[in-house]
Amino acid sequence: MSEDREDRLTLTGVAWDAWRTTRGGPFAVASRQEVRLEALVARARSSSRFYADHYRSVPPGPLGPGGLRRLPAVGKPALMERFDDWVTDPAVSRTGVEAFVADEANLGKDFLGRYVVFTTSGSTGEPALLVQDPRSVTVMTGLSYARAAGALPPGLGRRIVAQGLRQAAVFARGGHFLSTTMFERRLRAHPVRRRYTRFFSVLEPLPDLVAELNAFRPTLLATYASTLALLTEEQEAGRLRISPVVVTTGGELLLPAVRRRAEAVFGCVVTEAYAASEAMPLALPCRLGSLHVNSDWFVLEPVDAAGRPVPRGARSDSVLVTNLANYVQPVIRYQLGDSVVLGAARCACGSPLPTIQVEGRTDDILRLPGTDGGVSVLPMALATVVEETPGVRRFQVLQRAPASLSVRLDVDPGADREDVWRRVRDRLDELLRNHGCGPVDLALADEGPQVSPRSGKLRHVLAAVQERPEEASS
Numbered sequence: 001m002s003e004d005r006e007d008r009l010t011l012t013g014v015a016w017d018a019w020r021t022t023r024g025g026p027f028a029v030a031s032r033q034e035v036r037l038e039a040l041v042a043r044a045r046s047s048s049r050f051y052a053d054h055y056r057s058v059p060p061g062p063l064g065p066g067g068l069r070r071l072p073a074v075g076k077p078a079l080m081e082r083f084d085d086w087v088t089d090p091a092v093s094r095t096g097v098e099a100f101v102a103d104e105a106n107l108g109k110d111f112l113g114r115y116v117v118f119t120t121s122g123s124t125g126e127p128a129l130l131v132q133d134p135r136s137v138t139v140m141t142g143l144s145y146a147r148a149a150g151a152l153p154p155g156l157g158r159r160i161v162a163q164g165l166r167q168a169a170v171f172a173r174g175g176h177f178l179s180t181t182m183f184e185r186r187l188r189a190h191p192v193r194r195r196y197t198r199f200f201s202v203l204e205p206l207p208d209l210v211a212e213l214n215a216f217r218p219t220l221l222a223t224y225a226s227t228l229a230l231l232t233e234e235q236e237a238g239r240l241r242i243s244p245v246v247v248t249t250g251g252e253l254l255l256p257a258v259r260r261r262a263e264a265v266f267g268c269v270v271t272e273a274y275a276a277s278e279a280m281p282l283a284l285p286c287r288l289g290s291l292h293v294n295s296d297w298f299v300l301e302p303v304d305a306a307g308r309p310v311p312r313g314a315r316s317d318s319v320l321v322t323n324l325a326n327y328v329q330p331v332i333r334y335q336l337g338d339s340v341v342l343g344a345a346r347c348a349c350g351s352p353l354p355t356i357q358v359e360g361r362t363d364d365i366l367r368l369p370g371t372d373g374g375v376s377v378l379p380m381a382l383a384t385v386v387e388e389t390p391g392v393r394r395f396q397v398l399q400r401a402p403a404s405l406s407v408r409l410d411v412d413p414g415a416d417r418e419d420v421w422r423r424v425r426d427r428l429d430e431l432l433r434n435h436g437c438g439p440v441d442l443a444l445a446d447e448g449p450q451v452s453p454r455s456g457k458l459r460h461v462l463a464a465v466q467e468r469p470e471e472a473s474s
């Protein structure tokens with residue numbers, strides 16, 4: 001597709017092209033990425049005052065193969081500070097977008113009749129305002145149509161039809177968050193969906209949420225991973241009685257234990273997507289359960305702490321993302337902050353798209369003093385050790401000081417809190433020693449885990465240096 005044609009993308013065009021690209025192999029992926037990248041960078045340099053300044057020392061003209069690395073990276077604070085220079089449409093201004101999102105009645109409406117706006121909750125840093133043009137929204141939807149179904153087992157459609165299509169979205173209200181906004185937008189575009197789709201807020205009391213889900217009996221359920229863990233316990237306890245066919249999670253770390261337990265308790269498929277408000281959908285699952293990066297539309301560059309590229313198969317400290325679809329607010333080599341591993345080998349499903357493992361989304365990587373310098377402990381390791389301790393219902397680990405961890409714990413009904421805590425402490429102690437940490441003080445907190453009051457998400461691991469006031473207050 002030429003750049004000119006790509007300005008007028010259609011949903012079927014994107015879906016068809018995505019299908020052909022996957023069939024075409026690594027070369028088809030790379031060539032699309034290259035053409036789209038040149039077009040995006042040219043647009044950013046000509047129409048965004050921010051990028052015109054930022055790239056002043058980079059020679060004009062095509063970047064050529066591998067040329068992306070010559071462009072300096074960008075971060076959210078610098079872009080937000082120069083919001084009006086960042087966007088390529090002079091009709092879009094920070095004051096205008098702020099006024100738009102301040103009105104909750106605008107949820108699911110398009111800004112200026114043509115742009116989709118997301119706000120981030122600020123649970124992982126300062127809030128951002130993200131504007132997507134129609135081109136970007138078409139790619140978002142087209143990719144989901146073409147690639148998201150790959151993870152579902154055959155015969156699923158028949159099961160859903162047999163039980164009745166009822167779709168529940170269990171997310172947070174109170175902001176123009178990605179999931180909430182896209183949900184409301186689809187309802188506005190197709191009011192008929194209101195017959196079989198319903199929104200539930202994770203911020204309402206659990207017994208109310210359980211009662212409403214029991215009445216609705218969803219066959220499809222989308223929610224955060226921590227909410228899924230909670231609903232799984234409610235189902236086990238017999239209070240929740242639903243039989244979804246597919247559960248989709250995103251936005252948080254989905255622990256393997258939580259996934260296995262949910263699949264067993266609900267007897268359903270649990271899938272996971274990787275998306276950011278800056279770039280969506282970054283990765284979608286295949287039938288083998290691997291997440292595949294949509295690298296024909298998004299460039300992901302895993303980097304180390306100094307910003308140097310990290311090879312495939314190795315864990316990164318951060319990741320730079322380039323969104324090839326959105327022209328109104330170009331996102332080029334943008335610091336996303338997630339720690340990822342790009343797969344070194346091709347997935348057995350046959351897709352040429354690289355696989356990815358994601359860590360440190362909403363959870364922090366802890367830096368602890370070691371017997372031989374500083375030690376990094378990944379949230380997945382820490383969370384798995386605590387999560388799989390018998391008797392643990394929900395937990396949160398806070399680093400209060402460089403060598404001091406405080407654990408907030410909810411235990412199963414009937415379990416002895418002190419007993420459970422001793423087991424958690426022993427397992428944590430062992431994990432930290434195996435990581436080469438020096439002595440770390442482990443303490444049980446008086447209070448239970450605190451869900452972010454704004455985003456409704458539960459962050460399992462919080463580092464001292466990055467502790468946010470909203471979670472720290474208790």
Ligand SMILES: [Zn+2]
Binds near residue numbers: 287
């Ligand atoms: Zn695969």
